[in-house]
Amino acid sequence: MFKDEADFEKVVGRLNIDTEPNPAHRENLRRQMLSVFNQAEQESATRIIVFRTLRNLIMKSPITKIAAAAVIIIAVLIGLNIVGTSTPAFAEIVKPFLTARTASFKMTMEVESVPTQTFDCLYAEPIRMRQTNHEQGAIVISDFQQGKIVTLMPAQNKAMIVELENMPEDQGKFNMFSEIRKHIQEAQQTQDESVQFLGEKKINGLTVIGYHVQKPAVDITVWADPQTKLPVEMTNTSGPTTYTMTDIVFNVELDESLFSLEIPEGYTIRTMQVDASKPTEKDLIELFRIWAEHMDGNLPSVLDLNATMEFVKYQQKKMKEKGQEPSEESVLELQKTIMRMGRGAVFVQQLPTESDWHYTGKDVKFGDAEKPIFWYRPEGSKTYRVIYGDLSIKSVALENLPQ
Amino acid sequence: MALRAIIFATMVGAMAKLVERTEDNDLVLRAKTQAGALGRLYEMYYERIFRFCVHRLFNKEIAEDVTSTVFLNVARGIRDFAGRSEQDFRNWLYAIAANQANAYIRKSSRRKKLLAEAAGSMVPARTGSLEKSFEPDWPGLYAVILRLKPRHQTIVTLRFFENFSYEQIAQILDVKEANVRVTLHRILNKLRNQLKTVYDGEI
Numbered sequence: 001m002f003k004d005e006a007d008f009e010k011v012v013g014r015l016n017i018d019t020e021p022n023p024a025h026r027e028n029l030r031r032q033m034l035s036v037f038n039q040a041e042q043e044s045a046t047r048i049i050v051f052r053t054l055r056n057l058i059m060k061s062p063i064t065k066i067a068a069a070a071v072i073i074i075a076v077l078i079g080l081n082i083v084g085t086s087t088p089a090f091a092e093i094v095k096p097f098l099t100a101r102t103a104s105f106k107m108t109m110e111v112e113s114v115p116t117q118t119f120d121c122l123y124a125e126p127i128r129m130r131q132t133n134h135e136q137g138a139i140v141i142s143d144f145q146q147g148k149i150v151t152l153m154p155a156q157n158k159a160m161i162v163e164l165e166n167m168p169e170d171q172g173k174f175n176m177f178s179e180i181r182k183h184i185q186e187a188q189q190t191q192d193e194s195v196q197f198l199g200e201k202k203i204n205g206l207t208v209i210g211y212h213v214q215k216p217a218v219d220i221t222v223w224a225d226p227q228t229k230l231p232v233e234m235t236n237t238s239g240p241t242t243y244t245m246t247d248i249v250f251n252v253e254l255d256e257s258l259f260s261l262e263i264p265e266g267y268t269i270r271t272m273q274v275d276a277s278k279p280t281e282k283d284l285i286e287l288f289r290i291w292a293e294h295m296d297g298n299l300p301s302v303l304d305l306n307a308t309m310e311f312v313k314y315q316q317k318k319m320k321e322k323g324q325e326p327s328e329e330s331v332l333e334l335q336k337t338i339m340r341m342g343r344g345a346v347f348v349q350q351l352p353t354e355s356d357w358h359y360t361g362k363d364v365k366f367g368d369a370e371k372p373i374f375w376y377r378p379e380g381s382k383t384y385r386v387i388y389g390d391l392s393i394k395s396v397a398l399e400n401l402p403q
Numbered sequence: 404m405a406l407r408a409i410i411f412a413t414m415v416g417a418m419a420k421l422v423e424r425t426e427d428n429d430l431v432l433r434a435k436t437q438a439g440a441l442g443r444l445y446e447m448y449y450e451r452i453f454r455f456c457v458h459r460l461f462n463k464e465i466a467e468d469v470t471s472t473v474f475l476n477v478a479r480g481i482r483d484f485a486g487r488s489e490q491d492f493r494n495w496l497y498a499i500a501a502n503q504a505n506a507y508i509r510k511s512s513r514r515k516k517l518l519a520e521a522a523g524s525m526v527p528a529r530t531g532s533l534e535k536s537f538e539p540d541w542p543g544l545y546a547v548i549l550r551l552k553p554r555h556q557t558i559v560t561l562r563f564f565e566n567f568s569y570e571q572i573a574q575i576l577d578v579k580e581a582n583v584r585v586t587l588h589r590i591l592n593k594l595r596n597q598l599k600t601v602y603d604g605e606i
Contacts, residue, residue, distance in 0.1 A: 002591075002595065004591075005587070005588075005591060008563060008591060008594070009563055011538050011539070011544075012544075012563040012564060014538065015540070015541045015544065016540075016541065017457065017458070017541050018457075018463070019453065019454040019457045019458070021449065021450055021453045021454075021467075022463075022467065025467045025470075025471075026449055026453075029445075029449070029470065029471050029474055030442065030445055030446075030449075032471070032475065033441070033445060033474045033475055033477070033478045034438045034441065034442060034478070036475050036478040036479060037438055037441055037478040037479075037481070038438060353475070
């Protein structure tokens with residue numbers, strides 16, 4: 001046996017332990033890790049651009065103004081789809097858990113280098129939300145059961161109606177509050193190692209207990225009243241963005257008119273139909289095709305909402321060069337084009353980490369059959385789908401992927 | 404002349420070390436925004452973390468899974484990582500690895516499975532095995548270490564398998580150095596008793 005520490009050290013030193021790593025694992029993990037890193041960066045960039053777009057909603061150019069509204073709608077759709085289908089921890093929570101019929105809360109959104117924004121939010125069954133941003137003077141009312149999002153700009157007497165078509169059925173199961181409460185219950189009842197008990201603290205004189213939930217794509221801190229088990233404050237952090245829900249009141253009496261999708265009299269209305277079905281690979285191909293068509297044969301430099309602004313600026317520049325003023329009709333057409341491309345971007349955003357997706361289309365000319373521009377591994381597949389510059393697609397084994 | 408050359412070489416060597424250290428510190432800062440720098444950190448630490456995981460989890464496949472979780476967490480969290488130096492990064496990395504390994508074995512079913520695997524690989528002790536010359540093999544020692552509290556297992560692994568100093572272990576676990584010393588002393592007593600029990604055939 002061993003006598004002391006030095007002796008034990010010698011015993012351990014003489015052990016024969018195989019710690020030789022597997023080179024394949026090393027390489028795969030490296031690839032996966034960098035993919036996650038890049039994806040996290042793109043998600044952050046997406047949030048920042050959406051936020052900045054919100055902040056700069058009222059812009060000088062009419063074309064950009066309309067495009068900004070389109071970006072907001074895309075952002076709403078991204079949120080809708082991510083919650084409904086792709087975020088693993090949220091996807092696990094499918095059973096209706098919520099007992100609250102209505103709720104009101106404040107939501108602050110903090111992004112690095114951007115002033116904090118606050119939204120007054122109201123929720124009502126089954127899937128209705130009203131979000132008011134006083135600073136921007138915008139009210140967004142969404143009713144996903146009716147497939148409609150209405151944005152009101154009272155100062156300008158303007159409204160936009162977005163009609164969501166082909167909504168997936170399982171979207172109806174999503175409920176923000178059920179997720180939070182489910183996390184708390186899990187923390188109290190299970191030994192799930194991803195849930196860490198934070199102890200007690202006081203919020204506005206109330207003793208609360210906290211849990212930190214960390215899973216892939218989920219980093220939530222919930223402070224809850226131990227008596228009622230209801231959340232008092234919830235913080236969701238992702239990269240440089242933090243959303244905090246406070247002042248949460250459940251089952252508050254809310255007038256139905258607050259969720260009315262009727263447009264007040266005297267408003268100028270724009271209506272748009274948006275395909276809200278789950279995006280597929282075809283939507284990504286469509287994105288590349290439309291982009292090349294409108295961007296002189298080039299492909300996007302990145303695949304996130306930054307690309308939307310790049311697209312809008314380029315169109316604006318082209319119109320300027322031709323001395324054209326954007327007509328109402330052309331602006332609406334452009335807005336629809338952006339929406340169609342947005343589905344391709346959402347497809348990419350929904351790909352799980354394991355898909356190991358890569359985009360290399362920057363500087364590749366549309367039609368180049370030799371150059372791969374995008375590849376990913378579909379769920380359950382052993383091979384990758386590689387899209388080339390001419391938009392042809394091939395199934396490729398891991399070892400034959402582009403370097 | 405030769406002496407001057409040696410002095411010069413020493414100076415160059417010292418400067419090279421200094422430059423290397425500065426570069427490493429920059430590396431951590433750059434890794435927050437640059438995939439290339441993160442890739443370099445990965446290359447520097449992959450083997451060490453994998454080895455740590457093997458020592459903590461016995462089974463190489465499980466160690467691979469946990470190593471993956473560790474580095475994927477790093478990829479997601481490095482932008483928010485407050486540390487600046489390589490030492491900060493190393494402490495953070497090992498803290499994540501220790502937490503993930505502990506989280507894995509905290510589930511009793513997994514722990515039992517690891518115990519069974521280690522027990523199955525043990526070379527049976529012969530009668531009179533408690534002679535002074537007797538030493539446990541790796542599966543035997545692992546089976547005994549696994550009976551310790553997860554945090555204590557981490558201390559044993561960091562100290563004896565990864566050769567970390569008390570100070571480094573204290574930094575990783577965010578405790579005082581004296582605490583590590585005292586705890587380790589108790590752990591060794593416990594290990595000695597456990598080994599006696601196991602190899603004496605009492606359990």
